[in-house]
Amino acid sequence: MKAISKETARQFLVCRQDFGRNERKDGTLAAIKKLECVQIDPVRVIHRNQHLVLHNRVSDYNPSYLETLLYKDRKVFEYWCNEKSIIPIEEFRYFRYRMQNYMDFHSPFYERLKANSEKLKAAIRHVQSRIDAEGPLCAEDFKKDGRVDSRIAQRVLNLLWDCGEVMVHHVEKDRLYYDLTERILPNDLKVEIPSQDEYEQFMLEKYMKAYGLVDVRDWGFGWLSLKSAQRKAIIRHMEKNGKICPVKVEGVKIVYYILETYLNVIDASNESLNEEKVRFVAPLDNLIWNRRMISEIFDFDYTWEIYKVPEKRQYGYYVLPILYGTRFMGRLDPKLDRTKKTMIINSLLLEEKCFEKHFISELAVALRKFLRFHDVFQMKIIKTEPKKLKNVLLAELNHFVSL
16 A cells, blocks of 8 residues: 555646646647546536636647547547546547447436437437438427427437437537538547447546546446445455555545556656646536545535525535645636626635735736636626735736726
């Protein structure tokens, strides 16, 4: 068993994120590969989650980089991984197993669709035949012949996407256009379907690479539907075969696990992170997927309150944790007013009342970058804690934005 301090664990987890170490479209692809996948979310309070994640990894990130990789270069694709995710295209063949056996897997929001798939058979045939004949279509396109309502068409398209018959060809004005998978995939891509064992082994290793420190309590362990006893049996088997190593973090009761190949990385992490930058971490960022681990190792409790009714929210609707080096310093609750091209900061709350001058400077740098990323130069701050933070920060920002 390897014993490490909390700070070493923090350094390891943060260093693996490759914050700000990539550039342009090629760097965006490199970041996705390093992260293993990037979670997709449709909410547009500010930029969507996938863009916020990549904004923190790619110094000059533009959403067009991801769109090009997805819909022109076909270097990545969308499918179930950590929920709906963006995944490197060379891994497509492994996901063919799930696509072929989609009824055996839980697909969030699609379970009722799958249960009613028999009733949708005629609609499925009609949607497939039109796409086959006409090329990429969106749900609205099926209004034209009146045979399938657009709502039914969208359900059918979701089902066909779930089982791998169609993929997203492009997006236009937030509408998804689908085409047959065989017409979208690169010609030189290997698409042979793996066995169940090959699929599960691939997913387990991918999951462990993505998380860095593995928590056997995680119900999403391996991105497979495994019971506690199954998870523990896998860990015992991998440990016995020298593939993983138990890690005891100082002050944390439970034991985490790490791939043996990462042992040298965890030792080198202390030397890798030598700068303290501020990052506004996306609500579904890879770093904070395991909220319990963040609480135990970073001593920071974070709950995404977007699905809570307003009166039960403690911090806000779309709160981003504020990371400073290896410390979570507070929370930012932004909202983009697209009409007025203004970023509204509903709240900026720090964990501690005292703050360093360097932190304020880096916070201002991060806010400037955040505004540029959203193509706005006006900002309104509603609330800060401590209260004095507002004036100190505004003075730092005064020469950059209209306040």
